């Protein structure tokens with residue numbers, strides 16, 4: 528499926544809106560249609576390559592949206608759920624097991640590696656080349672993104688966008 532995304536293509540250059548192909552959510556992932564996202568200084572400094580996330584990349588790490596698809600192993604989230612997106616963590620290390628996923632020993636690769644841990648990216652450019660995904664577990668500067676169930680927090684059914692009021 529083709530979706531629009533804001534791509535960081537080069538150090539210290541403006542983001543570019545382009546079509547990218549998104550793959551299917553993995554068994555432990557959900558596919559989320561983004562409704563809103565924050566824009567944060569960390570997006571800017573990763574675009575500027577203070578951290579070596581490979582470019583081109585879909586950045587963005589403060590996303591909110593509606594779940595459109597769930598992977599086969601997802602148990603706590605269903606289609607239509609309103610969710611906010613958070614960072615990635617492994618769920619198996621000492622940090623994760625003690626209730627502190629922000630101290631996950633695999634935090635750097637899962638949040639700044641630009642790919643899933645198997646090396647696959649959720650996004651491809653129109654020429655088929657890889658586009659970094661899963662930034663902070665989510666890459667929210669896209670119309671639709673694939674996110675691990677662990678990185679999704681369900682919020683109230685009454686949560687809604689205020690953008691229509693503007």
Ligand SMILES: [Zn+2]
Nearest residue numbers: 567568569588
């Ligand atoms: Zn931030």
Ligand SMILES: [Zn+2]
Nearest residue numbers: 617620623631
């Ligand atoms: Zn962990």
